Amino acid sequence: MAKKKFPLAHVYRLLEPGPVVLVTTAHAGRTNIMAMSWHMMIDFEPPIVGCVVSDRSHTFGILRKTKECVINIPTVDMVKKVVGIGSTSGRSVDKFKRFALTPGAASYVKAPLIEECYANLECTLIDTRGAARYNLFILKVHKAWVRPLGKIVRTIHHCGRGRFRVDGSMITVPSTIK
């Protein structure tokens, strides 16, 4: 699955539609994966991303310690693995093994890419001032990778209680409508 480097100025097109993402971290020889829906773009280039990581999650402590992660974007064919990842804790489960996912080497951070995901964003943690009150972290994207286009990519959007909206049709509306 050869991926192409993706322009940082276009990263917003990956996250702006609100897909469920998988956040990977690495610390002390172990990796972890967390499912996340509470994220948003904050700036275009360099891409800055805001996200909420529960202080009860295993990822919370690792992210604060290592100050880096990868945001991996899964497609609908991975939905069962996404739910499994969101229903287990990295404290007791090696999620790459349990869910048969392939860790790949990132180029800027030590956290692994999930090879099966259609896009991967290598991030560092640049601001934790909202962490104590809101579990709010601010990330900077340094490298972005995406599977070459050509195939329709359908991401999933969590709607609560295990329900997901799958991407439907793409429509284009020119901004000349005023």
Add this chain to the structure above:
Amino acid sequence: MAKKKFPLAHVYRLLEPGPVVLVTTAHAGRTNIMAMSWHMMIDFEPPIVGCVVSDRSHTFGILRKTKECVINIPTVDMVKKVVGIGSTSGRSVDKFKRFALTPGAASYVKAPLIEECYANLECTLIDTRGAARYNLFILKVHKAWVRPLGKIVRTIHHCGRGRFRVDGSMITVPSTIK
């Protein structure tokens, strides 16, 4: 279009999938509408929402001054109006008039509801500490309204350059998969 009060604990189901929303404000006898995609849930109940409002937008100043707004969620049938709203400035355009939208009275804030939108969240601004550096605002939802269910609701997700993903099918995956 009679709407029902929507439980605050379920507001995340409206915003978590990442739809484009329309933010309304009111100040000095004038209303305004802004299209927004950069938002995320921060907490469940009371629902706390993070969002980015450009400091070049007309809404930025009004939001800081009045400390309140409504987040209105449009459906795909409104996409041309959404693009028009995103392509014009409230400095020179009365957007309710220009786009033939109906302002409704909110019950907690002075900003108007957009009646045509399928859901409306009445918000106050509770934290601006991220505003100077990131244009980041933190809102608290006090009242939520939603059109009675029964009809399939399709929201839109901005993918850049006037392209939008329309909601596709809904799938359910029980969290017992581990």
